[in-house]
Every structure is written in structure tokens, then in C-alpha cells.
Amino acid sequence: MEPFSFASSDTLDYPVSIRIINLEGDEIPLPFSTLLARPDLRQIGSNQSPHSDLYVTVQVWAGSKPLTVPVQTAYKSFRTERKWNEWLKLPINYSTLPINSHLAITVWDLSPVGGPQAQGHAIPFGGATLPLFDKDNQLLKGRQKCHVHRHKKADGNDDTSTPAFPAAKRSNSKKEKAVVVDKDAEELDRMERLFKKHEQGEIPRVDWLDQMVFRGFEKRGIQSARSSLERIQRQRALEAQMAATKNGDSKEKSDTPDTTDPMPGPSMFLLNVELPRFDFPVVFADHEYPPPPISSLQHLSSSQSNIILKPPPEVQFGPGINGVADADEGRLIRVYDPEVGARDNPAESKHRRLVRSQHRHGILDKDLKPNAKVRDELNVIMSYSPTHVLTPEEKDLVWKFRYHLTRDKRALTKFVKSVNWQDLAESKQAVQVLGRWTDIDVDDALELLGPTFDNSEVRAYAVQRLGHSDDNELLLYLLQLVQALKYEHISTEANRDATQKSSLARFLIARAVDSFMLGNYFYWYLMVECEDSSPDQGRDNQTIYRKVAFDFMTELEKRPDGKETRKQLLRQAEWIAILSKISSEIKESNESMARRTERVKQFLADPKNELVTIDPPLPLPLDPSVSITGVAPEDTIVFKSSLHPIKVAFKTTTGRKYPILFKTGDDLRQDQLVIQIITLMDQLLQKENLDLKLSPYKILATSTNAGLSQFVPSASFQGIASKYRNNPALAYLKQNNPDASGPLGLRKETLDTFVKSCAGYCVITYILGVGDRHLDNLLLAPDGHFFHADFGFILGRDPKPFAPAMKLSKEMVDAMGGPQSEHYRQFKQYCFLAYSALRKSSNLILNLFSLMVDANIPDIKLEPDKAVLKVKERFALELNEEDAIRHLERIIDDNLNALVPVVIDKLHELVQAFRA
Structure with a gap:
């Protein structure tokens, strides 16, 4: 099928409008004898002059009931023809019209003595009921010729007696076929239909040809108007002759005038109107009203909704109401009860x-x-x-x-x-x-x-x-x-x-x-x-x-x-857009890693991209305290992963380089939230004089599918394990911080940093329910700082079965000297102190998560009503401090002795080796 563009009526916030153009038609004037015998007819304006004063009223009806008050045309004095050419706006919009809407159009005549259906000194000259939607449920548009039903007021009913487009009557009578057919009238009707198509653009416009046709049509119209009265008189004579033949007393009928019939001759009046035209067809669409509120109670937070609000009411099907068994019988009856959602008795x-x-x-x-x-x-x-x-x-x-x-x-x-x-x-x-x-x-x-x-x-x-x-x-x-x-x-x-x-x-x-x-x-x-x-x-x-x-x-x-500040923010946005462009191209290309890295270096080194030199220095969006002066293309690396993040090093005003990771195709808002909570927890612990050497790197989501993160030089436990066989973490630290006189052959500060940072991250990742913890996500800096990366699963979610509540790997414990060592006991002590200190600030952390329930964070969005409760459960607030510490100790011991995490890490190592 060819495409069909249309608009729905419920979106059309435009008042119903109609242009009353003119009234055309003729009728045989009443004989003077009739006017002398009927004073009531003698006072009617249209009986005195064929161009008497008339006015028109329009009213919207639907369902046989009026929807608006009538709107009427202004007074106008006619000389040669009854022509108003006036737009009327009705006090109702198309968006609120029902499908059975009609326009009740009544032409009013004037008579001081009144008459049937009179309104003061106005009596109906004729009426027409015009539907606003056609049989295809499309809104009528353009010019319309409405048949005027003489001496009738437009009723506006659904089964109207004054239709604007009366249906053609079928007749098998041979006598009725003798009615004179006017060829000019048929030709004029045909031309009217063609003109309507021409106005709506269905017939192409040719200016010189159109002018010829218009002039010819005007001449034909004038000629038809001159002969209209003769045509009506011939038709009247023929009808009289047929009536005389039927009754057998034609002589009596012609000699005795009928003074009871106010319209002894036929009349044919047409009212020309115009409806608004729109660029596209307007199809009826019912307006959907929002459901009424269940109650006036305020909405509760997601953390409380599952406790307070009652479950949604179930529809109970009774006898005679269509349920599952009798879906095709009867009718479903829904009754609105505003007290359904009330939570109070x-x-x-x-x-x-x-x-x-x-x-x-x-x-x-x-x-x-x-x-x-x-x-x-x-x-x-x-x-x-x-x-x-x-x-x-x-x-x-x-x-x-x-x-x-x-x-x-x-x-x-x-x-x-x-x-x-x-x-x-x-x-x-x-x-x-x-x-x-x-x-x-x-x-x-x-x-x-x-x-x-x-x-x-x-x-x-x-x-x-x-x-x-x-x-x-x-x-x-x-x-x-x-x-x-x-x-x-x-x-x-x-x-x-x-x-x-x-x-x-x-x-x-x-x-x-x-x-x-x-x-x-x-x-x-x-x-x-x-x-x-x-x-x-x-x-x-x-x-x-x-x-x-x-x-x-x-x-x-x-x-x-302020103008300079705004300019800096806009420059940041331009800088992000440039990086997004090359990142998207690299991610979608099928080139080798070396070729991709070379392409990025060439892109960054190109002066057209304005990254080699940034003048004046620009505050880094990730860390505004750092001002960058340009990029160092030689330090660029494209990492081998599904999204191919790019490591870019920027020169700063202090002379140092600031490496960052730029990634597209991933929503970093969840990682940004976790890093923010870790940063907050680090501040809370330091207020308790407990510095656990945490290193929350910075993350900034610049859009819903791109962002920046700080690059911290480190090595993953997986990479360390592949390089060192026995006690890999300790061997890695010894290589970078050797000290023969220190504990375990390390510098004391390095081992202390490792133990404290392990304790801090173990407790924090346990509280936040961080999942998908494998050796590739556990990172170790050369100076002993341990930290986690990749927070794609939080609040207890984990893609692997039987995942531990706390990630405490064997490699971490071995680097401390084993589970019986003094350093491991110190590690557990730090865990208890951190857990106890964070429990004191549990309200702050819970409130922060409560404000994030509608933030479109993936793992919160899955169950927003349970997100805060999951964090609260990890705090174990129902326990006193001593019992809570015992609870945490059991979790540490269970995870240390668990066999499943070790198997999962081995499987992950095999999968990564197979991919490589």
C-alpha cells in the first residue's frame, strides 16, 4: 500500500469554523392574489423582494443534542445576490468533537407577524444539517453545497429531516421520467465537482488554461441563472398537467387559485459554505481522558510504597458479567470507586x-x-x-x-x-x-x-x-x-x-x-x-x-x-563531541587493534580537531580542578573489549599528564553513582579518624551512552596471576616495593595500605551488593592501593550463580600472610571498624539511594521499591553493634572458605583465555 499521511482529530486544538459564502437558487414568486388573501405571507421579506435581508445561524449538534450556542452572521444588506462571505468560529474545538457531530445551519427570514418555528420576528427561510465527518470518518473540508429545506429550521438530529446532502430517490414511475432534465444544470454540477478537486490540489494547476475555464464557467452560470425561472415555470406547468390528468378536473384546478399553499411553485436553494482545509486529512480519533484519581493521598517514596499501599484491586466477575468463561456473552461493567486506593481505614x-x-x-x-x-x-x-x-x-x-x-x-x-x-x-x-x-x-x-x-x-x-x-x-x-x-x-x-x-x-x-x-x-x-x-x-x-x-x-x-564560564562549558561540550565521534568510528570498525590505535592517534594529532593544543586551557569536565592544554597522542591506547574504550592522556598546566578513559555505547550513570557513594563513605570514615586508603577514581557520564573515567595505573589480579605463580599479589608488591627488613619482604607502608584498602572495599562492596566480582575487576596499584572496577551489577545482582556476598579472594588473603597471620587479623579489625562507622551514617546512605529510585539506574530500575530495602538489609540495623560485627565476621569467614568463588574465577580465566 502507498503511504497515507493523516492527522487525528483529538490533536486538532482549533475551533470549529465555517465560512458562509452565498445563497443561490430561484423560486416562482407568489401571485398577488395569494398575497392579498394571505396577510401573513405578504409581510415576509422574501415574498416582497428576491434579494431581501437574511441572516444565517450555525450550531454544533451531536447525539441529537446541541453542543454549543448558535453563532450568527452579521447584518448585511443585499442588492443583487445574497452573499455573506463571512467566517464563523464556534466555541468548540475539533479535538472534542464526537464522530456524529453535525452543523445545524439555518437561514432566517424576517416577518413582523411571526409564524411556525418563529423566534421573535425571525422565521426559518430554510435549513440544512451538515455532517462534519464523512463515511470514511474523515473531517469534511473545502467548499460544500448544502441543500436548503425551505421553511424548515435545521434540526441537527442524527436522523435529521433536513440533510444537507439528500439521498437520491429511486422511482419506477414512467410518468416521473417525463420531468424536464436541464442539461446546463447537469453540466454546472459536474463543473462544480471538478472545481472542488482543483481547489484541493487533486487537479494540477495550469494558469492560462484555468483562466479560460473560469471565464467560460461564469458565462455559463449567468446564462443558467437567466433561464432558471423559465425552467421552474416549465416544471410547474408539467406537474400541473400531470395532476390534472390524474384528477380529471384540470379546468377547475387552473381557474381556482389555491390560497392555502404558501409555496405553490417548486424551489431549489443551495447554500454555499466553506470548511477549513488542512495539510493532511484529519481522521476521527476519540479523545482519551486520564483516569480519575483513586484517592487524594500523596504518593509515597518507592522505599515505602511496598509496605503502606494496598495491592491493586482485582476485578470480581459476577453472574451475567463476562469473565474468562463467558468472554463473548454479556458486557463487562466497571464501577469507579474512589475509596479503592485509600490506605487508611x-x-x-x-x-x-x-x-x-x-x-x-x-x-x-x-x-x-x-x-x-x-x-x-x-x-x-x-x-x-x-x-x-x-x-x-x-x-x-x-x-x-x-x-x-x-x-x-x-x-x-x-x-x-x-x-x-x-x-x-x-x-x-x-x-x-x-x-x-x-x-x-x-x-x-x-x-x-x-x-x-x-x-x-x-x-x-x-x-x-x-x-x-x-x-x-x-x-x-x-x-x-x-x-x-x-x-x-x-x-x-x-x-x-x-x-x-x-x-x-x-x-x-x-x-x-x-x-x-x-x-x-x-x-x-x-x-x-x-x-x-x-x-x-x-x-x-x-x-x-x-x-x-x-x-x-x-x-x-x-x-x-558568567559569560566566560558559559563559554568554557560549551567548549567542554564541543570537546566531548569530538571524542565521541572518533570513539564511535573505532567501535564500529572491523580493523585490528593496532590499526585502530593508529587511527585514533592520527585523529588526535590532526590540528583540525583542535585537541593537540587547547588554548586557552580548559577545565577538565571529569575534574575541573585540572586544566588541560592539549592531548598527548603518543600515549593513546585502544583497549580490547566489546566497547573498545580509548585511553587518552592530556597535558595539564602543571606539566603533568592526566590519563582518562573515554567510552561510548555504555551508560556510566550506575558506575558514577557507586563511585559517588564510595567517595562519600571515604569521607565518613575519615571523619571517624579511620583512613582506609580508598582510591575512588572519578567517573562522569556525559550522556546516556558515553562518559569519562579517570585512568589509574594498576594491574588486575588476573594479569598478576598469569605473571606470577606463587602468591602473585605479594610477588607483585615485592617487585615494586621491596624491603628485606620489612614485613613479608615489603615496605611496611605498602602492606599497611594494601590491608586497609582491602578492608574498606570489602565492606563497601558488601553494603552496596556489588556483583560480577572476578579477578579482572580487582585491581592493585604498585604502591599497594587495592580497588574495584566495573560496577555493572549492584544491589545483590550477579550474573554468576552462588555468588558470594563479599569478594575476598585467596590471592588477597595470601598477600596478607594467610588467614592465621597478624595482618589478616588486622584486616578483619579494620572491616569491623568500617562497618560499625558506616552503620552510624546508614540514614544518610539510605536517603541518597531513596533519591535515586527514579534516576533510570539499571539495577535500581529493575525493582525500585526494593532498592533501598536491599541496602538497609546489608546494614543489619535490627541488630545491636556487637551482634552486627559477629554477623559480618560470619560473612567474611564463609566467603574465605567457600569453594564456588574459586571455581568461578577459574572458569572466567578459561573463558578469557579462549577469547584471546
């Missing part, structure tokens, strides 16, 4: 209102003090994690002692959860209490910015607390704060300011324009979200981030050095 809600009404005004509550028993209950409530759901009794208790709890910074989030924000009086008082609360921690402020809390005052309070953080601390949470913009009240309308109602957007833009470090990362986080067009995000999210990015750029322009 109506009786419990009433009880809560009655209880809180005693403490609504807070006159007595301000001095209310809890006794020892209640104080213990409140302390238990304050110790709950962010994912814990308060019972109605606990909420009532927190509300009752809210003034007492204003001194406890932990209690604010519990208080906000206890407020019924749909109750205006209660919410107003809650906002007043917020102003009296003591300063809260950052983790609680982040929780208040999650999807659970919708009140703008609460979110503004959290933003105010974040304002006390310096740039370095804010940088640790910036990724989550950008995600929190999805839960702000930011309008998606084009003419609305993005930051008008969003305190968080205003805060982030204000801080980003004051600090280039924050502005750099803020810009790239926004750009990735603007580009993400996956179905999980939707256009509204893209619109929100584009508006925030626009406001950010606008605010930059207002600063003295």
Missing part, C-alpha cells in the same frame, strides 16, 4: 481526627512533658530508619509531644510523617512548629527532599538547612539533589519560570553560578537528564531539566564572569 481516620482535635491548637501542648515510659517510647521512634513506617498510635504520640520534640533534631522527619497534610488547619500549625525546630542533620534534610514529602514549606525548610553546607560537602550530594528536582513543583509550561515555586532549583542555581566546581558537575548532570528520552523518564522530566538548565545559563549571563 475510615474508622481509624475518624479516630485520629478526634484524638488530634484535643491537641489541635497546642495551648496545653507547649508545656506538655513526657513521663519516663513515654520518653522511652519516643526514643525508640526516633531511632527508626527512614524506611520505617510509623503506626497511627506512634504518629499520634509524636504529634502530642511535638513541642517537646523540637529540641531533638532526629524527630523532625518523624514529625513531618505524623502530620496529615491534607488537613489545612493541621498543616498550617505544623509549618509554624517547623520554625521552632533545632537545626537538623544533612541526612534528614535529604530525606525531606524525597518523593514522600510534597509540602513546599517542608521542602523549603530542608533546602534552608542545605544552605549551611560548604561547596565540598554539597558536591557529595549534588547528584541526588539534581534527581530531587523531579519531585519539586516545577511547571512544564513553556511560559512559566522553572524556579518560581522550587526552592531547591533556586538554591542549586545560586550555588552553581558562584562555584565553577559545582557549576561544572551541575551542568553535566542536567545535560544527561535533558538527553534521557527513555519511556521511564517521559517528556515532562526532560522539560523540567531543560527549563532548569535554561535558568542556570540565564543566571550565569548576569554574573561578571
